[in-house]
Amino acid sequence: KNEVEQSPQNLTAQEGExxxxxxxxxxxxxxxxxxxQHPGGGIVSxxxxxxxxxxxxxLIATINIQEKHSSLHITASHPRDSAxxxxxxxxxxxxxxxxxxxxxxxxxx
Amino acid sequence: xxxxxxxPRYLITVTGKKLTxxxxxxxxxxxxxxxxxxxxxxxxxxxxxxxVEATDKGDVPEGYKVSRKEKxxxxxILESPSPNQTSLYFCxxxxxxxxxxxxxxxxxRLTVT
Numbered sequence: 001k002n003e004v005e006q007s008p009q010n011l012t013a014q015e016g017e018x019x020x021x022x023x024x025x026x027x028x029x030x031x032x033x034x035x036x037q038h039p040g041g042g043i044v045s046x047x048x049x050x051x052x053x054x055x056x057x058x059l060i061a062t063i064n065i066q067e068k069h070s071s072l073h074i075t076a077s078h079p080r081d082s083a084x085x086x087x088x089x090x091x092x093x094x095x096x097x098x099x100x101x102x103x104x105x106x107x108x109x
Numbered sequence: 110x111x112x113x114x115x116x117p118r119y120l121i122t123v124t125g126k127k128l129t130x131x132x133x134x135x136x137x138x139x140x141x142x143x144x145x146x147x148x149x150x151x152x153x154x155x156x157x158x159x160x161v162e163a164t165d166k167g168d169v170p171e172g173y174k175v176s177r178k179e180k181x182x183x184x185x186i187l188e189s190p191s192p193n194q195t196s197l198y199f200c201x202x203x204x205x206x207x208x209x210x211x212x213x214x215x216x217x218r219l220t221v222t
Contacts, residue, residue: 031208043199043213050208086152088211095140095159095206096167099152 003027006087006100013107019074021103023087026068030094034061034072035086037102043086046072077107111136115200115214122190123222130185130217132200140206141183142167143175145196146216152199158183159206190221 007022023032034046047054047061049070054061058077063070074081087100113134122128132141142157144167154167158177172194174186183202187194198217203209 033211035211035213042215043201045210045212048208048210088152090207095142095157095165097142097144097154097157098168099144099154101151 003098004087004089004100006085006103008103009101011103011105013077013105015078015107015109017077017107019077019081019105019107021072021085021087021105023070023072023100024068025070025087025089025098027089027098028092029065029068029089030092031090032063032070033088033090033097034070035088037084037086039083046085074105079107079109081105082107111212113200113202113212113214115198115217117217118215119218121220121222124191125189128187128190128219130187130198130200130219132183132185132214133181134202134212135181136202136204136212137180138202138204138209138212139180140203140209141177142201142206143173143183143185144199144201145169145194146199147196155185155198157206190219192221195219195221 005024031050037043049063058075060073084102086102139160143155144152153169156175158164200214201211
């Protein structure tokens with residue numbers, strides 16, 4: 001079993017839909033990162049969380065430390081949101097990062 | 110402009126020919142790290158550095174070396190590349206290795222024949 005599990009692996013949506021991507025982890029963590037990677041492109045950090053909830057524009061990230069679970073929400077999705085979304089957890093041994101396998105999101109107009 | 114710069118972007122080499130992929134950041138970040146990305150396996154950490162002269166192994170360090178002699182640079186060295194090191198490599202930095210957002214370079218696509 002992987003230490004970091006994302007679901008779903010693939011997600012297709014229509015423009016305007018509300019989207020949720022989930023990340024579950026099995027180890028103690030210091031922080032959780034949500035990353036975005038566009039096709040052929042580099043990787044951009046969306047959020048870094050150690051507790052609670054963060055919001056940036058149409059994106060919201062939450063984390064529940066007790067349940068070892070985080071969610072990334074996209075409100076009013078748009079085709080430009082089409083990308084791979086990756087969850088990464090930083091362990092209690094600072095510096096090490098473990099990644100989920102990524103969620104491929106496609107938003108159709 | 111704050112950035113992490115990797116070079117080269119693309120590299121094709123032959124088995125056994127030593128190579129270095131450079132990574133430089135201009136944000137005075139303490140933490141730097143290398144990752145490889147492979148289809149079906151996702152991103153995996155190779156090495157990381159919490160500060161100058163402090164490096165540690167990630168999950169897949171075999172076949173790689175790193176050094177951190179100065180804060181801004183963190184080169185990845187493949188002393189004897191093999192075809193199974195064909196991959197997309199990313200360097201990243203953050204202010205600290207603890208609770209700081211990551212900044213990624215644009216990636217280096219390496220092919221070893």
